[in-house]
Amino acid sequence: TLPFVSVIIAARNESHNLPLLLEALKKLNYPSDKFEILFGDDQSEDDTGQLIKAFCAIQSNAFYNLIEPSETQVAKANVLMQLVQRSKGEFLYFLDADMNPNPKILHSFIELFSSEVAGVTGVTLPEGKGIFAHWQKIDWGGTLKLIAATERLGYTSTAMGNNMVVRKLDYIAVGGYQSLPKSTVEDFILYKAIREVGRKFSIQFSKSLLAKTA
Numbered sequence: 001t002l003p004f005v006s007v008i009i010a011a012r013n014e015s016h017n018l019p020l021l022l023e024a025l026k027k028l029n030y031p032s033d034k035f036e037i038l039f040g041d042d043q044s045e046d047d048t049g050q051l052i053k054a055f056c057a058i059q060s061n062a063f064y065n066l067i068e069p070s071e072t073q074v075a076k077a078n079v080l081m082q083l084v085q086r087s088k089g090e091f092l093y094f095l096d097a098d099m100n101p102n103p104k105i106l107h108s109f110i111e112l113f114s115s116e117v118a119g120v121t122g123v124t125l126p127e128g129k130g131i132f133a134h135w136q137k138i139d140w141g142g143t144l145k146l147i148a149a150t151e152r153l154g155y156t157s158t159a160m161g162n163n164m165v166v167r168k169l170d171y172i173a174v175g176g177y178q179s180l181p182k183s184t185v186e187d188f189i190l191y192k193a194i195r196e197v198g199r200k201f202s203i204q205f206s207k208s209l210l211a212k213t214a
Contacts, residue, residue, distance in 0.1 A: 004034055005034065007036065009037065010067075010076045010083070012048070020098075024100045028105070035061060036088060037063065081176060094163075094164045096162035116199070122160075124211055166194070
């Protein structure tokens with residue numbers, strides 16, 4: 001039986017990126033009754049809220065959340081913290097608002113989890129064309145391969161929170177973002193907390209876990 005997944009998306013002034021993301025979310029081939037999409041609108045000043053609300057009106061498993069500031073966390077970590085508190089999933093898929101995940105990505109992530117694995121980071125590559133985008137892809141690809149190799153050798157590295165799945169029980173076990181230090185590098189502090197309690201993180205470099213970014 002497939003587990004229930006919560007797709008967690010923080011957004012602030014992302015109206016220029018959202019159309020691509022929303023189209024990609026429609027194409028996810030995971031059963032619709034087995035995942036939810038939670039959007040967190042971080043006080044956007046453009047059309048982000050309107051675009052998300054329109055999407056949620058036609059997507060029964062998608063939900064809009066207006067995020068208020070808190071004293072517990074800052075920036076994106078505050079958004080993610082509040083969304084996870086409202087989530088129902090056994091697994092949390094953290095996805096940035098400028099991403100274009102491939103349709104099979106949820107299946108591919110879930111297949112990599114074993115009892116020892118707390119989190120899996122996928123591949124993120126820029127989608128643009130031209131020489132600059134080409135060199136960006138080479139740079140990002142090399143960095144991701146280095147991070148993956150470092151993790152396989154047993155050393156602490158980092159995780160990429162723009163395309164990452166974490167088992168919710170492991171998130172809860174480290175206290176969630178509400179118990180972690182205030183930080184704008186929310187993916188690293190969550191990864192570090194999970195690794196410090198002896199749980200494993202899988203850093204993957206695989207086309208099946210590819211999400212392109214604008």
